[in-house]
Amino acid sequence: GAVVSQHPSRVICKSGTSVKIECRSLDFQATTMFWYRQFPKKSLMLMATSNEGSKATYEQGVEKDKFLINHASLTLSTLTVTSAHPEDSSFYICSASIAGARSYNEQFFGPGTRLTVL
Amino acid sequence: KQEVTQIPAALSVPEGENLVLNCSFTDSAIYNLQWFRQDPGKGLTSLLLIQSSQREQTSGRLNASLDKSSGRSTLYIAASQPGDSATYLCAVRREGRRALTFGSGTRLQVQP
Numbered sequence: 115g116a117v118v119s120q121h122p123s124r125v126i127c128k129s130g131t132s133v134k135i136e137c138r139s140l141d142f143q144a145t146t147m148f149w150y151r152q153f154p155k156k157s158l159m160l161m162a163t164s165n166e167g168s169k170a171t172y173e174q175g176v177e178k179d180k181f182l183i184n185h186a187s188l189t190l191s192t193l194t195v196t197s198a199h200p201e202d203s204s205f206y207i208c209s210a211s212i213a214g215a216r217s218y219n220e221q222f223f224g225p226g227t228r229l230t231v232l
Numbered sequence: 233k234q235e236v237t238q239i240p241a242a243l244s245v246p247e248g249e250n251l252v253l254n255c256s257f258t259d260s261a262i263y264n265l266q267w268f269r270q271d272p273g274k275g276l277t278s279l280l281l282i283q284s285s286q287r288e289q290t291s292g293r294l295n296a297s298l299d300k301s302s303g304r305s306t307l308y309i310a311a312s313q314p315g316d317s318a319t320y321l322c323a324v325r326r327e328g329r330r331a332l333t334f335g336s337g338t339r340l341q342v343q344p
Contacts, residue, residue, distance in 0.1 A: 120275075146330055148331050150334075156336065157321065157335060157336040160331045160332070163331055205273075220264075220281050221266070221278075221332060223268070223275045223278070225275035226273075226275040228273065
């Protein structure tokens with residue numbers, strides 16, 4: 115149980131376009147999802163916390179107008195990279211917490227999305 | 233601000249060796265600590281989670297310990313195998329905060 119999926123797994127786009135990444139909890143409800151970014155051979159950096167039915171909370175230095183997050187249901191959160199630039203190329207990983215269960219405090223991670231902006 | 237450090241950054245050992253990965257954190261007011269495994273280009277697999285009130289957790293050949301007061305955790309891998317080759321990440325969750333702060337990881341290579 116506690117499976118999180120991401121789609122797409124890999125995307126290549128041109129500069130200036132927008133890219134949407136989906137994060138789904140497949141077998142549980144997640145009131146909170148998190149979006150992380152990982153540069154090559156670096157650790158994960160939290161970008162934002164996504165709460166179902168409310169606005170996301172962004173970390174300092176993360177542009178909320180550039181990285182649009184929507185958490186429309188208890189099983190889906192989306193991250194849209196708007197007007198993508200080559201420096202947005204990175205590995206984006208989402209995670210989800212199971213609410214109300216013994217493992218509430220454990221996060222389960224998706225497989226990640228590799229974004230390459232040309 | 234919580235900072236998480238992992239030592240060593242990289243480690244290469246022959247198959248069969250027991251090994252210890254280290255993680256330290258600056259703010260001891262944590263809710264829990266989690267160890268993850270990440271294969272190249274892949275997402276994270278949770279290995280062990282230790283609550284702040286616990287001292288250790290075990291799963292198969294893995295044992296993780298936590299010394300909250302000194303801000304340290306270790307991941308012990310017994311009888312290492314080539315399939316254990318991956319990057320191991322340590323992450324802490326601060327009290328009152330749900331997101332995780334990650335260390336930079338230890339890249340492990342187990343030689344057959």
